[in-house]
């Protein structure tokens with residue numbers, strides 16, 4: 401029997417901002433509905449993404465409206481809420497929950513922070529619940545440094561942390577610079593901020609050295625604070641030469657004490673117009689769509705046992721969500 405799967409990160413919403421796209425188009429994106437069904441994905445977190453550019457908040461708002469329409473339309477998706485925590489694995493449909501990938505999705509570089517927070521509230525209202533917020537994407541923005549930058553936490557970033565106190569929305573470390581990650585951790589502890597922390601779609605730098613992968617001390621702190629770390633299937637982050645390295649990332653997560661933190665964050669996005677041709681194929685064929693979750697789970701089960709695999713496949717993410725929504 402296929403295990404239920406919870407996945408912490410995909411880019412279906414930004415893909416759907418393109419003309420003539422469909423959630424059912426399995427040729428175009430690895431998290432299309434036929435793949436999610438085949439992989440027995442029962443809860444898919446949907447990122448609202450925006451790069452650093454003028455009016456980036458409009459792009460974020462557009463994706464929140466797409467999410468809202470997906471919930472209304474007659475399709476296999478429904479908006480996941482507290483009432484689905486117990487029953488979701490028996491539901492024939494796929495739960496979805498929104499998250500924000502970069503503060504630029506609600507606040508561009510030029511507007512007032514007040515306007516930005518108004519946009520954030522609007523997005524939360526439209527999508528119902530936001531599971532996590534990543535302050536940055538690759539680049540630096542007004543909140544802090546992205547994973548290809550060296551900037552740390554800025555004053556607007558501190559205000560965003562204050563805003564998240566007691567909101568039950570996690571801070572996502574998947575696209576922070578190292579400096580931003582350490583600054584956020586210090587600020588949270590110094591100011592006694594009550595906020596869960598996760599890395600929704602990140603692997604481990606000690607297994608494969610890449611700025612998108614987590615240094616051990618940051619991974620350990622996320623584990624210590626009972627957060628989640630989602631395994632990322634993108635070949636460039638797994639180890640471009642070696643499909644088995646996905647297992648090595650699991651080994652490293654367990655080694656750091658993360659048996660209750662490791663989950664999936666596969667990171668399926670639209671790759672066909674990506675300018676960096678050296679990254680093709682973006683995923684190993686064994687990982688290139690959500691339909692592969694069952695064979696991936698079978699491999700994990702051989703290496704790590706049934707209990708650990710159940711935790712990775714859905715239980716850890718589910719326990720985390722139940723805890724922060726309590």
Ligand SMILES: [Zn+2]
Nearest residue numbers: 501574575601
């Ligand atoms: Zn990402």
